[in-house]
Amino acid sequence: xxxxxxxxxxxxxxxxxxxxxxxxxxxxxxxxxxxxxxxxxxxxxxxxxxxxxxxxxxxxxxxxxxxxxxxxxxxxxxxxxxxxxxxxxxxxxxxxxxxxxxxxxxxxxxxxxxxxxxxxxxxxxxxxxxxxxxxxxxxxxxxxxxxxxxxxxxxxxxxxxxxxxxxxxxxxxxxxxxxxxxxxxxxxxxxxxxxxxxxxxxxxxxxxxxxxxxxxxxxxxxxxxxxxxxxxxxxxxxxxxxxxxxxxxxxxxxxxxxxxxxxxxxxxxxxxxxxxx
Amino acid sequence: xxxxxxxxxxxxxxxxxxxxxxxxxxxxxxxxxxxxxxxxxxxxxxxxxxxxxxxxxxxxxxxxxxxxxxxxxxxxxxxxxxxxxxxxxxxxxxxxxxxxxxxxxxxxxxxxxxxxxxxxxxxxxxxxxxxxxxxxxxxxxxxxxxxxxxxxxxxxxxxxxxxxxxxxxxxxxxxxxxxxxxxxxxxxxxxxxxxxxxxxxxxxxxxxxxxxxxxxxxxxxxxxxxxxxxxxxxxxxxxxxxxxxxxxxxxxxxxxxxxxxxxxxxxxxxxxxxxxxxxxxxxxxxxxxxxxxxxxxxxxxxxxxxxxxxxxxxxxxxxxxxxxxxxxxxxxxxxxx
Numbered sequence: 367x368x369x370x371x372x373x374x375x376x377x378x379x380x381x382x383x384x385x386x387x388x389x390x391x392x393x394x395x396x397x398x399x400x401x402x403x404x405x406x407x408x409x410x411x412x413x414x415x416x417x418x419x420x421x422x423x424x425x426x427x428x429x430x431x432x433x434x435x436x437x438x439x440x441x442x443x444x445x446x447x448x449x450x451x452x453x454x455x456x457x458x459x460x461x462x463x464x465x466x467x468x469x470x471x472x473x474x475x476x477x478x479x480x481x482x483x484x485x486x487x488x489x490x491x492x493x494x495x496x497x498x499x500x501x502x503x504x505x506x507x508x509x510x511x512x513x514x515x516x517x518x519x520x521x522x523x524x525x526x527x528x529x530x531x532x533x534x535x536x537x538x539x540x541x542x543x544x545x546x547x548x549x550x551x552x553x554x555x556x557x558x559x560x561x562x563x564x565x566x567x568x569x570x571x572x573x574x575x576x577x578x579x580x581x582x583x584x585x586x587x588x589x590x591x592x593x594x595x596x597x598x599x600x601x602x603x604x605x606x607x608x609x610x611x612x613x614x615x616x617x618x619x620x621x622x623x624x625x626x627x628x629x630x631x632x633x634x635x636x637x638x639x640x641x642x643x
Numbered sequence: 644x645x646x647x648x649x650x651x652x653x654x655x656x657x658x659x660x661x662x663x664x665x666x667x668x669x670x671x672x673x674x675x676x677x678x679x680x681x682x683x684x685x686x687x688x689x690x691x692x693x694x695x696x697x698x699x700x701x702x703x704x705x706x707x708x709x710x711x712x713x714x715x716x717x718x719x720x721x722x723x724x725x726x727x728x729x730x731x732x733x734x735x736x737x738x739x740x741x742x743x744x745x746x747x748x749x750x751x752x753x754x755x756x757x758x759x760x761x762x763x764x765x766x767x768x769x770x771x772x773x774x775x776x777x778x779x780x781x782x783x784x785x786x787x788x789x790x791x792x793x794x795x796x797x798x799x800x801x802x803x804x805x806x807x808x809x810x811x812x813x814x815x816x817x818x819x820x821x822x823x824x825x826x827x828x829x830x831x832x833x834x835x836x837x838x839x840x841x842x843x844x845x846x847x848x849x850x851x852x853x854x855x856x857x858x859x860x861x862x863x864x865x866x867x868x869x870x871x872x873x874x875x876x877x878x879x880x881x882x883x884x885x886x887x888x889x890x891x892x893x894x895x896x897x898x899x900x901x902x903x904x905x906x907x908x909x910x911x912x913x914x915x916x917x918x919x920x921x922x923x924x925x926x927x928x929x930x931x932x933x934x935x936x937x938x939x940x941x942x943x944x945x946x947x948x949x950x951x952x953x954x955x956x957x958x959x960x961x962x963x964x965x966x967x968x969x970x971x972x973x974x975x976x977x978x979x980x
Binding site for chain 2: 389414416519522523524526530533536556558610638
């Protein structure tokens with residue numbers, strides 16, 4: 367039992383879990399589903415998931431396993447490298463029913479991981495936890511199994527980080543959700559510049575406080591500051607000015623050309639439509 | 644679901660029915676994931692369906708699913724129906740509101756796209772096509788755009804007539820093929836909570852790729868594509884000019900032939916001979932086929948998008964360069980102190 371399994375989750379999986387929880391039937395408190403991804407050398411990377419309808423009664427669980435198989439097959443047509451690596455559930459604890467479901471998934475894949483996302487916000491946080499099932503008990507006696515927690519971390523493709531950052535802007539200042547539009551390039555750079563300026567202000571304030579003795583210095587922070595100051599590439603003034611000027615000239619020329627082409631196209635259109643007599 | 648769809652369709656032929664598209668964060672992330680995975684493996688476009696509903700004047704996209712690659716062994720209709728049935732089981736909106744496609748530099752305008760969007764829009768009034776720009780998003784700027792065909796484009800496609808006269812009557816040009824519908828992204832409060840958890844888990848340095856100063860490679864690629872398109876447009880223009888010259892020459896020939904005919908007839912009348920039989924002028928001088936203007940229009944549209952993208956790219960690169968200049972000046976000022 368590889369207890370040193372590490373689970374890496376992509377953000378899209380968490381989005382789906384939250385969405386499935388919001389769309390659950392009125393009578394269910396929990397939703398479960400299958401995790402898809404790849405498992406390699408003790409690292410389980412979860413890239414996709416889907417919800418499986420199920421019903422929980424006092425002493426038994428019914429889950430539509432045919433449905434699960436069907437959706438898995440459909441997904442394989444699009445992405446044949448994603449396999450079943452485990453299952454997920456909402457809620458903040460592992461219940462008796464979980465072991466039954468886990469048994470089913472153990473038949474589907476080698477080492478299923480179980481991930482819970484605490485949508486009930488117990489403890490005022492949405493906890494993300496991962497478990498594996500290890501058998502325990504006395505040999506030749508009663509055997510059982512236990513869910514042991516394993517590490518869960520977040521991993522993203524590059525564009526996913528960009529998407530996530532954009533979506534994060536929907537968190538309004540007072541915690542009220544608001545809408546956001548995919549911004550133009552220039553606006554994003556302007557935003558980043560403002561952010562950078564804010565961060566620099568914070569750093570300067572910290573340095574001032576340490577210098578004036580109001581706060582105690584921190585060795586690690588000092589080293590980080592030194593790294594920061596050194597990270598500016600030390601180009602001589604002349605060479606920097608040259609590189610800067612040539613880049614600016616290139617870009618301006620390309621802009622002029624692109625605008626010229628656009629104007630020509632528009633002119634052509636106007637002329638063609640003009641001769642409609 | 645169906646009732647609501649029918650109710651919103653009662654809006655009589657009003658093309659301004661959809662003023663903006665509201666996308667759920669979930670749909671955005673799924674599109675990003677699918678298009679990214681496809682672009683890593685092969686160069687084909689990634690396509691998928693958008694699900695959601697229509698509320699008043701906005702189109703809400705709440706979920707999406709990818710299409711498998713074009714394969715003759717399976718039926719795409721069946722796959723779609725299967726998928727939608729399964730999603731309905733878990734209470735996902737199953738109203739098909741459009742489709743999405745990945746594209747390179749927004750270079751999506753093509754005849755197949757026109758055709759698909761035409762079919763979608765005629766069967767589902769409010770459908771949109773969402774274009775996701777893979778290369779640009781990989782560079783750090785998420786680009787998601789929604790387009791609909793204009794009524795003139797639909798009329799043009801229905802006629803299937805791409806002669807210059809028909810296009811002139813419809814007053815259609817490359818700019819009036821598609822209209823862009825603004826997209827907003829919206830998340831439920833629970834999703835916002837989940838994202839605030841995520842912010843703590845992502846390291847700070849990620850996601851700053853859009854501040855990259857290197858511009859040469861990107862510019863090169865874009866300019867090369869632009870040049871190819873301009874060459875294509877040039878070829879089309881030459882073809883059209885050639886056609887026009889042929890028409891002019893043909894007119895002159897016709898005119899000359901008629902004159903000759905008239906002269907001969909008058910000569911024969913003078914000699915009291917029966918005049919030559921009337922011949923159909925048009926059969927002798929068959930009219931040349933008019934070259935269709937659809938392709939040049941599409942190419943012009945592509946060139947337009949390319950120029951727009953290049954301008955945007957250059958403007959933000961200039962901004963970044965000036966940022967570095969400011970930093971460098973500050974450093975030099977410090978050193979000289």
